[in-house]
Amino acid sequence: MLAEIITIGDEILIGQIIDSNSAWMAVELNKIGVKVKQITSVSDDAEHIKEALREAEKRANIILITGGLGPTKDDITKKTLAEFYKSGGMVLHQPTLDKVASIFAKYNAPVTDLNKLQAMVPDNCEVILNENGTAPCMLFRNEDRIIVSMPGVPFEMMALMQDKILPLIKATYNLPSIYHKTILTAGIGESFLAEKIAHIEDSLPAYIKLAYLPKLGIVRLRLSTVTGITPETQQEVAHFAKLIKNEIEDFWVADEDIPLEKAILNLMDTHKLTLSVAESCTGGYLSHLLTQHSGSSSVFLGGGIVYANALKVKQLGVSSQTLDTYGAVSEETVTAMANGAIKNFNSDYAIAISGIAGPDGGTAEKPVGTVWIAVAHQQQTIAKKFTFSNKRLQNIERSAIAALNLLLRLLKQHQA
Amino acid sequence: MLAEIITIGDEILIGQIIDSNSAWMAVELNKIGVKVKQITSVSDDAEHIKEALREAEKRANIILITGGLGPTKDDITKKTLAEFYKSGGMVLHQPTLDKVASIFAKYNAPVTDLNKLQAMVPDNCEVILNENGTAPCMLFRNEDRIIVSMPGVPFEMMALMQDKILPLIKATYNLPSIYHKTILTAGIGESFLAEKIAHIEDSLPAYIKLAYLPKLGIVRLRLSTVTGITPETQQEVAHFAKLIKNEIEDFWVADEDIPLEKAILNLMDTHKLTLSVAESCTGGYLSHLLTQHSGSSSVFLGGGIVYANALKVKQLGVSSQTLDTYGAVSEETVTAMANGAIKNFNSDYAIAISGIAGPDGGTAEKPVGTVWIAVAHQQQTIAKKFTFSNKRLQNIERSAIAALNLLLRLLKQHQA
Numbered sequence: 001m002l003a004e005i006i007t008i009g010d011e012i013l014i015g016q017i018i019d020s021n022s023a024w025m026a027v028e029l030n031k032i033g034v035k036v037k038q039i040t041s042v043s044d045d046a047e048h049i050k051e052a053l054r055e056a057e058k059r060a061n062i063i064l065i066t067g068g069l070g071p072t073k074d075d076i077t078k079k080t081l082a083e084f085y086k087s088g089g090m091v092l093h094q095p096t097l098d099k100v101a102s103i104f105a106k107y108n109a110p111v112t113d114l115n116k117l118q119a120m121v122p123d124n125c126e127v128i129l130n131e132n133g134t135a136p137c138m139l140f141r142n143e144d145r146i147i148v149s150m151p152g153v154p155f156e157m158m159a160l161m162q163d164k165i166l167p168l169i170k171a172t173y174n175l176p177s178i179y180h181k182t183i184l185t186a187g188i189g190e191s192f193l194a195e196k197i198a199h200i201e202d203s204l205p206a207y208i209k210l211a212y213l214p215k216l217g218i219v220r221l222r223l224s225t226v227t228g229i230t231p232e233t234q235q236e237v238a239h240f241a242k243l244i245k246n247e248i249e250d251f252w253v254a255d256e257d258i259p260l261e262k263a264i265l266n267l268m269d270t271h272k273l274t275l276s277v278a279e280s281c282t283g284g285y286l287s288h289l290l291t292q293h294s295g296s297s298s299v300f301l302g303g304g305i306v307y308a309n310a311l312k313v314k315q316l317g318v319s320s321q322t323l324d325t326y327g328a329v330s331e332e333t334v335t336a337m338a339n340g341a342i343k344n345f346n347s348d349y350a351i352a353i354s355g356i357a358g359p360d361g362g363t364a365e366k367p368v369g370t371v372w373i374a375v376a377h378q379q380q381t382i383a384k385k386f387t388f389s390n391k392r393l394q395n396i397e398r399s400a401i402a403a404l405n406l407l408l409r410l411l412k413q414h415q416a
Numbered sequence: 417m418l419a420e421i422i423t424i425g426d427e428i429l430i431g432q433i434i435d436s437n438s439a440w441m442a443v444e445l446n447k448i449g450v451k452v453k454q455i456t457s458v459s460d461d462a463e464h465i466k467e468a469l470r471e472a473e474k475r476a477n478i479i480l481i482t483g484g485l486g487p488t489k490d491d492i493t494k495k496t497l498a499e500f501y502k503s504g505g506m507v508l509h510q511p512t513l514d515k516v517a518s519i520f521a522k523y524n525a526p527v528t529d530l531n532k533l534q535a536m537v538p539d540n541c542e543v544i545l546n547e548n549g550t551a552p553c554m555l556f557r558n559e560d561r562i563i564v565s566m567p568g569v570p571f572e573m574m575a576l577m578q579d580k581i582l583p584l585i586k587a588t589y590n591l592p593s594i595y596h597k598t599i600l601t602a603g604i605g606e607s608f609l610a611e612k613i614a615h616i617e618d619s620l621p622a623y624i625k626l627a628y629l630p631k632l633g634i635v636r637l638r639l640s641t642v643t644g645i646t647p648e649t650q651q652e653v654a655h656f657a658k659l660i661k662n663e664i665e666d667f668w669v670a671d672e673d674i675p676l677e678k679a680i681l682n683l684m685d686t687h688k689l690t691l692s693v694a695e696s697c698t699g700g701y702l703s704h705l706l707t708q709h710s711g712s713s714s715v716f717l718g719g720g721i722v723y724a725n726a727l728k729v730k731q732l733g734v735s736s737q738t739l740d741t742y743g744a745v746s747e748e749t750v751t752a753m754a755n756g757a758i759k760n761f762n763s764d765y766a767i768a769i770s771g772i773a774g775p776d777g778g779t780a781e782k783p784v785g786t787v788w789i790a791v792a793h794q795q796q797t798i799a800k801k802f803t804f805s806n807k808r809l810q811n812i813e814r815s816a817i818a819a820l821n822l823l824l825r826l827l828k829q830h831q832a
Contacts, residue, residue, distance in 0.1 A: 013442055013454075014446050015439040015441070022428075023433065038468075190487060191528050283708070284704040288700040288703075288704045292699070292809055294773075294775050294808055307712075307716055308713070314760065345727060357710075392710055
């Protein structure tokens with residue numbers, strides 16, 4: 001079963017917002033056996049929207065539309081859908097108007113005429129009540145096709161998908177189950193991985209597909225059965241996953257589709273280990289990666305964002321002498337930071353990062369992109385120097401991922 | 417001048433990665449007066465890629481393709497482009513092979529056969545050397561159209577766009593200049609804003625367009641001249657921007673297109689003010705928002721990620737009695753955290769956040785989504801309770817934005 005996603009809104013086409021909705025929708029659709037054939041972003045333009053709908057209807061049975069439903073004047077999605085699906089006109093949807101009123105009441109705000117307009121819908125659509133916002137969700141049916149128009153606000157769209165639309169799709173179509181198994185690897189590049197397991201990949205049966213999904217510092221290997229699930233195909237996938245694991249032991253991190261930091265949290269949680277951080281150039285990004293996961297508090301105690309040197313001294317007990325002699329970006333300082341974190345924050349493990357994220361602050365000796373990372377256990381500290389790029393955000397991300405990889409190595413040593 | 421972006425790769429269609437490239441490309445294209453008509457994500461499938469190219473060529477002169485150039489077997493982009501643009505066959509591009517060799521030499525890694533294949537290109541394309549990776553960038557010309565295929569790795573694509581492709585586009589086409597002026601507002605919803613300035617919007621001349629770009633906690637208002645720039649149109653845009661500013665004084669943050677935290681950093685930098693943070697439930701996200709901006713170190717000293725209560729005591733001097741009596745998520749604790757940050761980190765202003773991000777940890781009295789935020793100046797502390805959603809990441813983001821809004825209010829009071 002094929003679906004297409006159409007996102008409507010100039011804000012995507014001028015790059016003001018990144019379309020993160022589509023990726024989330026694709027993941028949820030895949031889980032129920034619906035394949036996304038194409039994702040199309042079009043402008044707030046009636047003709048362009050109609051053209052996208054015509055094209056999508058040629059390829060897919062399920063068309064999910066997000067965006068273009070805000071209260072302001074530049075939104076024309078609803079009128080266009082009414083025309084395209086030959087509605088007799090717009091009618092008031094009282095439950096939506098009541099919802100709008102209740103939401104504004106909650107904020108003691110008056111309902112504006114613009115907001116009232118949001119409760120008007122094409123007379124031939126089925127309205128799916130949006131519990132979290134003022135824009136209605138509209139369902140159209142065309143032959144055996146389902147076309148759903150949702151607001152672009154992520155949490156409104158997510159709630160509608162989870163509570164109403166995914167169940168509706170499951171109830172409407174007879175869907176095959178697709179079986180994915182993902183292997184998370186770290187510390188090896190895509191092409192080396194491919195060389196290492198080429199013989200396994202070549203021996204895969206036609207109905208098992210292997211995909212490489214590289215990301216900063218990690219590569220995901222995804223085995224998928226292109227046919228439906230049977231106990232046999234699942235066993236076969238498990239069999240090949242095991243072959244791959246044995247082949248790449250050193251780089252194997254987890255056999256589920258989770259981020260690197262989540263795999264580390266799981267590993268540390270299993271062994272009842274705690275972690276603290278001392279972040280300078282990453283400025284909280286590493287802590288954010290860890291704490292975005294629920295349950296992280298059982299492993300992650302916290303730490304210091306020690307941007308200013310004064311805080312490196314105050315929070316981590318790094319000596320001013322060390323800072324003056326070797327500089328903030330040095331093996332000596334980052335080692336002192338990691339040991340200070342272990343001591344002051346009383347954790348089993350600690351990560352310390354100090355570098356020059358850029359674009360300014362580089363010197364001939366320590367150019368932008370120079371980053372020192374230390375990971376410490378109560379009895380051991382490893383420090384490593386990295387030389388990344390001249391791009392600030394990239395240096396922040398790479399530093400965090402490199403630190404996680406370094407920690408993983410230390411953890412593996414101690415588990416071994 | 418119209419462009420279309422085509423992203424190739426199953427990883428986008430199964431939601432494994434979010435397409436952030438397209439937004440970045442759209443922003444850069446807009447700056448040079450190129451409008452993005454459509455963004456299309458298609459699968460690693462020859463027919464589907466050709467169909468997308470056929471459709472795009474009907475609408476646009478500039479077609480920018482990203483992705484589908486990795487070294488592994490699931491990539492077929494190059495072969496398809498060769499067929500579609502009637503190449504006589506694939507040829508070795510020696511400079512690309514040399515680049516591949518030099519990159520692998522840097523990591524003391526052997527060049528694999530897979531990597532060597534990356535240096536093969538259609539004989540009728542112009543190769544643009546990719547300085548940052550192993551995949552070549554290929555340029556095809558079809559009548560007055562330019563078609564460019566780039567790797568999907570963001571920093572490789574960005575370098576190619578900035579150094580080679582954007583200059584090439586400027587040199588090839590006679591482009592109009594588009595003039596945007598963005599007004600950043602915070603603390604007011606899109607529809608209220610629209611009501612407040614409806615009379616100004618109605619009085620806009622036909623060649624000035626106003627767009628509302630809402631995002632968590634902020635709304636950007638963008639005035640654009642749909643025709644080219646003249647001194648007169650620029651003056652007119654400035655005139656209307658001023659009218660809007662006067663109308664929404666209290667909610668006006670900046671008259672440039674920058675994130676809320678950057679506007680705050682700029683304001684504090686101008687007044688030589690420093691900031692520290694004490695983050696519990698936001699776990700470093702607020703610090704990351706601030707430190708992703710170069711120059712943030714002149715304002716932001718750092719702070720504490722105080723996930724565990726022990727760290728709230730150790731780093732911020734919150735008394736165990738306060739924690740025991742009122743709990744970690746309380747006015748008393750968050751106030752003590754903010755004052756502790758001012759004192760221990762020696763900053764002019766501090767932000768403290770403590771809440772229940774969820775999905776677990778909620779109680780009847782303090783449900784998931786309950787967040788206390790305090791902002792402090794040396795002489796004053798304001799604390800406010802927020803009740804957000806049951807979604808963890810959303811609570812983290814909203815808490816950070818709410819905290820920034822609260823800080824902005826305090827800063828405005830002191831500037832006033």
